[in-house]
Amino acid sequence: SQTIHQWPATLVQPVGSPLSLECTVEGTSNPNLYWYRQAAGRGLQLLFYSVGIGQISSEVPQNLSASRPQDRQFILSSKKLLLSDSGFYLCAWSSDGTGLRHLNTGELFFGEGSRLTVL
Amino acid sequence: DAKTTQPPSMDCAEGRAANLPCNHSTISGNEYVYWYRQIHSQGPQYIIHGLKNNETNEMASLIITEDRKSSTLILPHATLRDTAVYYCIVSPLPGAGSYQLTFGKGTKLSVIP
Numbered sequence: 001s002q003t004i005h006q007w008p009a010t011l012v013q014p015v016g017s018p019l020s021l022e023c024t025v026e027g028t029s030n031p032n033l034y035w036y037r038q039a040a041g042r043g044l045q046l047l048f049y050s051v052g053i054g055q056i057s058s059e060v061p062q063n064l065s066a067s068r069p070q071d072r073q074f075i076l077s078s079k080k081l082l083l084s085d086s087g088f089y090l091c092a093w094s095s096d097g098t099g100l101r102h103l104n105t106g107e108l109f110f111g112e113g114s115r116l117t118v119l
Numbered sequence: 120d121a122k123t124t125q126p127p128s129m130d131c132a133e134g135r136a137a138n139l140p141c142n143h144s145t146i147s148g149n150e151y152v153y154w155y156r157q158i159h160s161q162g163p164q165y166i167i168h169g170l171k172n173n174e175t176n177e178m179a180s181l182i183i184t185e186d187r188k189s190s191t192l193i194l195p196h197a198t199l200r201d202t203a204v205y206y207c208i209v210s211p212l213p214g215a216g217s218y219q220l221t222f223g224k225g226t227k228l229s230v231i232p
Contacts, residue, residue: 034219036222042224043206043222043223043224043225044157044163044206044222045222046219046220046221046222049219059219088160090162090163092162105168105212106151106153106168106210106211106212106220107165107168108155108163108165108220109165110162110163110164111162112161112162113160113161113162115160
C-alpha cells in the first residue's frame with residue numbers, strides 16, 4: 001500500500017533563517033507531488049506541484065522553492081524565512097494518470113502536515 | 120480562483136442527515152466533482168467523487184444535478200466526528216495535462232449533540 005510521510009511535524013524558526021521540509025512517498029512510482037500551505041484561519045493554497053524528477057511548477061511567487069531530487073522525494077525550502085511564511089504545510093501525492101483506470105481516481109493523498117511558526 | 124461556491128458554515132444535529140450544497144455552474148465536460156474534508160490540524164481526507172451519476176460509498180452520497188451545475192454531499196447520519204471543513208472541487212482526472220486540485224474556503228460543518 002502507498003504511504004506518505006513528511007517531517008518535521010512542528011518547527012519554530014526565527015525570521016531570516018533557512019527552511020527545509022521533506023516529504024517522501026512509498027508504494028507507488030512516478031507520482032504527482034504537491035506542496036500546499038494553510039495560513040491560520042484560511043483555506044489551502046497550492047504552492048508547488050511536480051509531475052516528475054526535476055520538474056517543478058510554482059503557483060505563487062514567493063521566497064519559497066521546491067525540489068524533487070528523486071522520484072518519490074519532494075522538498076520545500078527557503079533561504080530566509082519571513083513572518084508571513086508561518087502556517088501549516090501539507091505534502092500530497094496523486095497518481096500520474098497512466099495507471100490502471102480503476103486506480104486513476106484523481107484522489108489526493110495528504111501527509112500529516114508540518115506546522116511552521118516564524119518568530 | 121475557486122470554481123465552486125459553498126456556504127461558509129452549516130449546523131447539523133447529531134444523527135440527522137447533513138446535506139452540503141455546492142455550485143459549480145462553469146464546470147467543463149471532462150471535470151469531475153470531488154469532495155474532501157479537513158478535520159482540525161489534519162490533512163484533507165478524500166470523501167467521494169463523481170462525473171454525472173450519483174455516487175455512494177461507505178462515507179457519503181454524492182448527488183449531481185442533471186445539468187451538472189450543482190451537487191450535494193450527503194452524510195446520512197452525522198456524528199460529532201463529522202465536524203470538519205468540507206471542500207467541493209471540480210477537476211479533470213490526472214493525465215489530462217497538469218493535474219492540480221484548487222481548494223476554496225469550503226463549508227465548516229458543525230455537528231451539534
